[in-house]
Amino acid sequence: xxxxxxxxxxxxxxxxxxxxxxxxxxxxxxxxxxxxxxxxxxxxxxxxxxxxxxxxxxxxxxxxxxxxxxxxxxxxxxxxxxxxxxxxxxxxxxxxxxxxxxxxxxxxxxxxxxxxxxxxxxxxxxxxxxxxxxxxxxxxxxxxxxxxxxxxxxxxxxxxxxxxxxxxxxxxxxxxxxxxxxxxxxxxxxxxxxxxxxxxxxxxxxxxxxxxxxxxxxxxxxxxxxxxxxxxxxxxxxxxxxx
Numbered sequence: 001x002x003x004x005x006x007x008x009x010x011x012x013x014x015x016x017x018x019x020x021x022x023x024x025x026x027x028x029x030x031x032x033x034x035x036x037x038x039x040x041x042x043x044x045x046x047x048x049x050x051x052x053x054x055x056x057x058x059x060x061x062x063x064x065x066x067x068x069x070x071x072x073x074x075x076x077x078x079x080x081x082x083x084x085x086x087x088x089x090x091x092x093x094x095x096x097x098x099x100x101x102x103x104x105x106x107x108x109x110x111x112x113x114x115x116x117x118x119x120x121x122x123x124x125x126x127x128x129x130x131x132x133x134x135x136x137x138x139x140x141x142x143x144x145x146x147x148x149x150x151x152x153x154x155x156x157x158x159x160x161x162x163x164x165x166x167x168x169x170x171x172x173x174x175x176x177x178x179x180x181x182x183x184x185x186x187x188x189x190x191x192x193x194x195x196x197x198x199x200x201x202x203x204x205x206x207x208x209x210x211x212x213x214x215x216x217x218x219x220x221x222x223x224x225x226x227x228x229x230x231x232x233x234x235x236x237x238x239x240x241x242x243x
Contacts, residue, residue, distance in 0.1 A: 002113050008032060018104065018114040022057055025113060029059030039159055045102060047118040047126040061132045067154055068127045071140035072232045073120045073219050074207035088215055095120045096222045121226040139230065147171045217241040
């Protein structure tokens with residue numbers, strides 16, 4: 001978020017270029033981590049990239065831990081299309097773009113700074129193959145299948161000592177049906193302006209009803225190696241697509 005970096009740096013980032021703001025992002029991330037008085041979860045969309053001088057954009061890795069959440073790219077496509085209010089084909093194009101970025105315009109004062117996302121495989125590998133990160137990987141699908149076990153590991157990794165009872169209570173409060181209903185009643189602040197609904201389906205296998213074989217093939221051809229690494233290249237997928 002632009003305002004976080006502006007507040008940390010004490011400067012209006014709107015006067016700076018994307019590259020100049022990247023320098024501030026590194027420093028502001030370090031400042032934020034050093035001044036945190038408790039454990040704080042921060043979400044980002046960036047791939048793990050580096051500045052020209054070799055420093056990681058995300059800040060010094062000894063100052064934070066990383067929980068990387070991965071999801072089957074075949075299911076990500078429809079979710080991305082909904083979020084961006086675009087077609088499935090356009091979403092596939094974005095996910096296969098090795099140089100994809102968010103908020104990269106130069107003539108618009110966006111609420112977020114530029115984020116280098118890369119393609120789906122590039123994003124995954126940029127994080128999980130770094131040797132200097134203290135990182136665990138969580139599969140979105142496992143959060144559906146065994147939420148207590150997955151979240152227990154995540155909480156422990158983060159340094160929290162919540163009980164199973166507390167974690168189960170959190171799981172109940174954040175069930176998709178409840179969040180979707182709450183969005184219908186009160187809205188959701190992260191829902192894009194042109195998007196009808198943020199909490200769309202919450203299904204781990206929705207791609208089977210939403211993608212054609214040709215569309216699925218375009219994703220698998222590009223990302224099959226990383227998909228196979230995480231168990232997404234199942235026999236069912238192999239029988240459906242041409243890769």
